[in-house]
Amino acid sequence: MADSASLQELIIEKAGELFREQGYTATTIKQIAKAAGCTTAALYYYFEDGKQHILREVIHDTAREAEFSRTLPQADSLEEFLVELGANLARRPPKVVDRFNWIMLQFATLPDEEKQIVQNQVISIQHALRERISQYVAGKEMADRLAWLVYCSFVGYQQMFTKLEVAGVVDLSMDEYGGFLAQVVRQGL
Amino acid sequence: MADSASLQELIIEKAGELFREQGYTATTIKQIAKAAGCTTAALYYYFEDGKQHILREVIHDTAREAEFSRTLPQADSLEEFLVELGANLARRPPKVVDRFNWIMLQFATLPDEEKQIVQNQVISIQHALRERISQYVAGKEMADRLAWLVYCSFVGYQQMFTKLEVAGVVDLSMDEYGGFLAQVVRQGL
């Protein structure tokens, strides 16, 4: 981002953007080079194994970045926590959502090592969610399942409403969705 | 599938499989031709606009097929309905799940007409879900929101556990997940 960033970092950053926007296969190394302001030969100086190598680095970089920015809201009750969580998620930049989507959809074609990185990230998010939720509910098992339910619910919302652009046709904001989830969790119907 | 199927239908079917497995961009028309037992020239006889044209037809075909096979379980209570729904979804062939994922990946790059087909499908599923749910709960608004919550929850589960293969690491079957969702919806925590 800064002009002083090394070309290597710049390549990873620009490649990440292109992968996110177009997918891995649809992105050419010529596009990546152009976006990074260099030639394809320069790519091979930093990434000997070519395009696949850049992909791996993008995944690693994404994981590192996500690790850093993960913070769950504070709240006095489970209901409030879920409402806040929904509100937080709704405020995330589209970039983050797109990146998650891209990796998810790329997943099947990733090498094993990178698959594990992605899975570990998902699981560590669920763990964080579970620990927080366990402050509000009785029973480890209950907290664990609820954490998955909450996590999956929001992921699903995002896929449907953001990725599939259903939000343009149906009127249900993520805030409302989170609020409804909180209500259901609290008292059922 | 039958040997008597026209080559045109066979191409759409085989292309659909390849797109699911590899993605659209990664699939070549040569692969499609080979899978369908013909040459690339034959493809252009049926699909003048080439690969894009085949993509469109696959989407249309997928929508038609989904329309046909969509049945929701019968149940005496909301809780039972949700449990059954989870069990049904768990039994779906991976093929169906993969297709949904693939279309999601492709969505951003689809022409408007095909985008609408996909959205309409999603919305019509939610409508079916909503109508069924409204048998059990009071209030149109409530049924609508709950239908989205249920739909998104299952989509999210599928993404995480099936697509990201978290099911191999974490022990939470879709049956259990559906059961837990039913329990939460019924009485809260």
Place this chain on the structure above:
DNA sequence: GTCTATAAGGGGATAGAC
């Protein structure tokens, strides 16, 4: 209707200059 043959272009990758 389906094939053979091939054109035209773009893709990933590399050798060697600077």
Place this chain on the structure above:
DNA sequence: GTCTATCCCCTTATAGAC
């Protein structure tokens, strides 16, 4: 470290034979 120049292969697509 980065570029110029280029290679080879594979891709999409088409013309014309059968």
